[in-house]
Amino acid sequence: MVHNIIYALEILFLLLGILLACQVFTNAIENLGDKLNLSHEFTGSILAAVGTALPETILPLVAIYLASQSAGASIAAKNEIAIGAIVGAPFMLATLAMLLLGLSIINHPKKRKEKFGDPSYKFLQVNNAHLKRDLIFFLIIFSSAIAIAFFKLNDGFTKIVAVAFIILAYIVYLIWTYKSSSEEIGDEEDETPKLYLTRVFAKNKEEASMFLVISQTLLGLVGIVFFAHHFVHMVEHIADIVAISPLVLSLIISPIATELPEKVNSWIWSGSGKDTLAIGNLSGAMVFQAAIPCAIGIGLTPWQLDELSIVCSSFAIVSSVILLITLQFSHKLNYKTLIFVGSFYLLYLVYIFMSL
Numbered sequence: 001m002v003h004n005i006i007y008a009l010e011i012l013f014l015l016l017g018i019l020l021a022c023q024v025f026t027n028a029i030e031n032l033g034d035k036l037n038l039s040h041e042f043t044g045s046i047l048a049a050v051g052t053a054l055p056e057t058i059l060p061l062v063a064i065y066l067a068s069q070s071a072g073a074s075i076a077a078k079n080e081i082a083i084g085a086i087v088g089a090p091f092m093l094a095t096l097a098m099l100l101l102g103l104s105i106i107n108h109p110k111k112r113k114e115k116f117g118d119p120s121y122k123f124l125q126v127n128n129a130h131l132k133r134d135l136i137f138f139l140i141i142f143s144s145a146i147a148i149a150f151f152k153l154n155d156g157f158t159k160i161v162a163v164a165f166i167i168l169a170y171i172v173y174l175i176w177t178y179k180s181s182s183e184e185i186g187d188e189e190d191e192t193p194k195l196y197l198t199r200v201f202a203k204n205k206e207e208a209s210m211f212l213v214i215s216q217t218l219l220g221l222v223g224i225v226f227f228a229h230h231f232v233h234m235v236e237h238i239a240d241i242v243a244i245s246p247l248v249l250s251l252i253i254s255p256i257a258t259e260l261p262e263k264v265n266s267w268i269w270s271g272s273g274k275d276t277l278a279i280g281n282l283s284g285a286m287v288f289q290a291a292i293p294c295a296i297g298i299g300l301t302p303w304q305l306d307e308l309s310i311v312c313s314s315f316a317i318v319s320s321v322i323l324l325i326t327l328q329f330s331h332k333l334n335y336k337t338l339i340f341v342g343s344f345y346l347l348y349l350v351y352i353f354m355s356l
Helices: 002-035 040-052 054-068 073-094 096-107 109-116 128-150 156-180 210-242 246-258 260-271 275-300 307-330 335-355
Strands: none
Touching: 002 040, 002 210, 002 260, 040 156, 040 275, 054 073, 054 275, 073 096, 073 128, 073 275, 073 307, 073 335, 096 109, 096 260, 096 275, 096 335, 128 156, 128 275, 128 307, 156 275, 260 275, 307 335
């Protein structure tokens, strides 16, 4: 009983650590985008998305490294943790994160009504072309990665081609996003929040130096990576104790914890009416997660997905298709659509527990 309480407290400590690091990073990344004179589209989809996606990227890397240093059943367990984190992250972003974003919209009606009016506050105020581009790149890249495992195309040559295609596609996405980012949405006019470190180190509390901005950005990233590293060990340890497959536990717990930065960032930004940052952080992270971690998984693991992983991936793809179709025909997303696709996460939990 005492041990269970200790494990619960350790998990809570790791989650609070991720939340704190996320808050520090979010504050810094807005200031960095302002310093570099970048649009909220680019800041959200690239800077924030890549930065907050580091835990999901580091976690499978750490698990794969630990697998290379292990023997016997421990190798398979750590590879399962890595694969679970890789395919689980895009699923969380396409479902649970969208659910929280939809709830954030209806949870902050006063601020959003003041900024967008009624009933516009119920809809995401974003550049539809930018969001559709993110979803299309995600679907192409992620579907290709899953197809490699689904059709068991795991020979060396196919893996090399797949990894090269995925990396090239992400580079194209980066260039396209940078060139097409614009200032069409009004939330770019919002005042950038004060950098936290200026309250301690800066003589001029109103203006942060680039040195302090970069320092706080790195501080947030280091915190995120630190807690992700320890989370790998916790997942495997708890899986041994409760006699649950490391894959199952990593598909449920790992993405929730490592995706907390994106979820919290989007909740904060959407609540204050910064929808371009809010959805860009999620959609940009989806593209990143479909590209870099999947490329790592294809190249460095057996990349064999079981039924749970395939179902998880399918939900992520279906959710993204629904969002894309809605944008194509309705030209806007409201909180109901976001909550609907988010409900796929609850269906997946039911499926997992029925399969145990």
